[in-house]
Amino acid sequence: MGVDFEKVDTIVDEYGCNRDSLISILQDVQNEYHYLPEDMLRQVARRLELPLIQVYGVATFFKAFSLKPRGEHMVRVCLGTACHVRGAPAVLDEVKRRLGVEPGETTKDMQFTLETVNCLGACALGPLLVMDDKYQGQMSPGKIRKVLRDYKKDAEGK
């Protein structure tokens, strides 16, 4: 059983097999697989003729990359200053409690991955919660239950 490197090879070729484009290559690989699988990282290192530790170092340095598989839905709580000032930590605590995970972790049923972000630039809507691409503004701990419930229903309904 061989691992299929076609997608990764295509991406590397798109960037001209250029070592400088490592970060962009990893971003595109992650877009494809929703995280960075070990096999694919090894292939990138092979193609770019870089020591694996260098690729691994880059993959672990930047917060955008995940080496662990992520859930179906991304739940992002903004912890930017404006949101913090309007009470974001309480929102985060409530989300943590409801989902039962810490930031960076995924729920056991692989449905939700929780992440914190530092400012999405929608400060007027703070505190902000983003479910996949949908922005939910003016959040407060009281509104979390409904949002998550609606989302679970939406997700199950699909």
Next chain:
Amino acid sequence: MIELTIDGTKVRVEKGTSVLEAAKEMGIIIPTLCYYPGLSSYGECRVCLVEVVKGKNRSSLEASCAMPVEQGLVIRTNSEKAKKARKLVVELLIASCPTSKTLQDMASNMGINRIRFKIKDRGCILCGRCVRYCKEQMRSGGIGFVGRGTSRRVATAFGVTPAECRNCGGCEWICPVCERACTANNLINGLCGGCQNLAPVETCAICTGCSESVGAHGHTVY
């Protein structure tokens, strides 16, 4: 030749010399940790900080190992400002690597007799000597820095000994903080299982020859 002033005395050195080396030529030994002759300078530990005088009441602190000499530079290696900073840096280092004899000696030389910070034994000061040795001397890519901030550590990719590792033991030999030789039965276990160097094999009462650093599993050093 470049002329600069160190601690009030003028000195002339070759272009490309670092301030640290220029001071050494004059017999002034500035303490270092991450610096190692033969390896590229990194400027991580900040122990070799010196004061660079830029004007009246204007000066900055720079790592002398990573600073190339410049014509007319005025340096004070042991000013109050430099000493205060060095002392705090070493205090922070001991708080993050308490069992290192090198650090303890350095601290007592500087007159540090108490640690005001929470002790969090990281088992490593992240000086990068091992990484630089592997890359520059062995031309290999066995180990490197992984992660960011306080989660930064020296490791191998995916925790597995890479094919590039030639078991030279250089990374362990060049480490400035650990004093004990690796006691694993072969270096492969020693390296990729984490730094064996601080595993208290000879003193830990519960030791099973694990390769985790002091502090893990509640092990203590006597």
Next chain:
Amino acid sequence: MKKLRSPAELERLRDRIVGQHDPERPYVSVCGGTGCHAYKCEDVARALGNEIKQQGLGERVELKVTGCHGFCERGPLIVIYPEKIFYQRVTPADTSEIVSETIVKGKVIDRLLYAEPGNGHKARCEDDVSFYKKQQRLIFGNNGIIDPTNIEDYLAVDGYSALCKVLFDMHPEEVLDEISRSGLRGRGGAGFPTFRKWEAARNAPSYDGIRYIICNADEGDPGAYMDRSLLEGNPHSVIEGMIIGAYTMGSHHGYVYVRNEYPLAVNNLGIALDQARQYGFLGKNILGSNFDFDIKVSRGGGAFICGESTALMASLEGRIGEPRPKHIHTALKGLYGRPTNLNNVETWANVPFIISRGAKWYSTIGTEGSKGTKIFSLVGKINNTGLVEVPMGITLREMVYDIGGGIRGGKKFKAVQTGGPSGGCIPESLIDLPVDFDRLTEAGAMMGSGGMIVMDEDNCMVDMARYFVKFLTEESCGKCVPCREGLDRMLDILTDITEGRGKKEDIELLEELGDVIKEASLCGLGGTAPNPVLSTIRYFRDEYEAHITDRRCPAGVCKALITFTVDAVNCTGCRVCARECPQGAISGEKKEIHFIDQGKCIKCGLCRDLCKFDAVLVS
């Protein structure tokens, strides 16, 4: 579209475009900034488009989705030209009335107008709105009238005419001189004189003649989003600035390094670059001038440190964002070891403006040391949240009260945080301070990239200091000891203080740590990290002391130091809080005054949030 081969061809095209536009013809500009997207502005735009068609006005009325208008608090926003009638909080349901009443009959819909907080006076036009009155929207103003995905809109407002002037009528030394006389200082945070940077990069020797220019769009300060809105709404202004800079410095390769978290900006920038190439503003032989230049876009990976110039360049080279000491300046040896010039998005956007209107005129705006305007993101506990562009020298009081409309909920102003995690806070006693690079630095703050977070009596300054230090410990690259270990220990001490374990020596220890971290760190992140702590200690020492000595949080924020109790006077016994409490800590029958069991209470604040009668007290 054939490439334009000369300024004359450009002018002919411009005349044609302007000629086609009838200034009397009504058009509707819908704000399409990310903030308004979060308010579903696309639905409003679509509904408006449908209404216009349905009411048979498709030929007469133009609809344009533009960049951010700045007044984010009141989105979705639309402005109806030529009168500039300003409608806020528009919903798709309003669109039919807007078309039939306002566009057709010229009648204004009262409920959609902006009402002045306080006197309730309604503003009819954009220029009457108090939020906009004291602004001077020289750079940001065009966001409201151009469609960022259509280069011809930019040409219609004189776009790329500054470029022509530079390429055909000016020598690089003259451009340098003009930038120098304008007094332009970097808008990224440090405020370094732009012409000096350009001059250094221009004069630096390059063995193969290659020089790079970079646009730093890694806007990392949480709470700041000006650069994003500029890139989303008017990318050509930045592009034009870069081409002018490249010509001046002799560079043929440019990069824009954008945060990964800005998908709309990346998208709009990409479209703008493609169109600029199509029309001949980028690429070989620009407008027949013999000057070649092109720009590549690179996305960040989610690292605040990559906003630092040497870390940014490392990231462009595919390496981790580890800064290096700047003994050898990047102007001499930067990207790939070549001379490199790096400037912020807003700095680049100012350049075409300075060339068009002239340095003399530009230098009449602002103060002695800080010329021109600055775009700020005015956010936090303020009524009118949004992006504002003001002349340097305006006072903080004017910004918070005249433009910002004062503090939300009628609460008391406490402080303004400027400069993000590298800056400091400015208390009420200094609210008449003019916004100026040097004055802010003197006060222990910093202009920074432009984030202005307003805080009120319900914000705890120790908590804010802890917030910034926590942010920085997560973003530190981890290379040097003072930043990596020092900030971590600062966080420990601040956490102890906010959780009631503060010790008397802690304030002095924080000051000592702060001073050393500032001096001993390798780069600007560590070098400015202690600022929020040191400035809050400077102006709010009493709050620190209350936490430590009295185990009390005066603002009622630090969980370990506050207690939630039910106000017997206001409680109606509605049971809402009791039902929702996650710990089941609230007891009380219906219509009975409720009671919170302190042993179970986890201070989550849900009860205070849900109570409609203000019956939950925090002490």
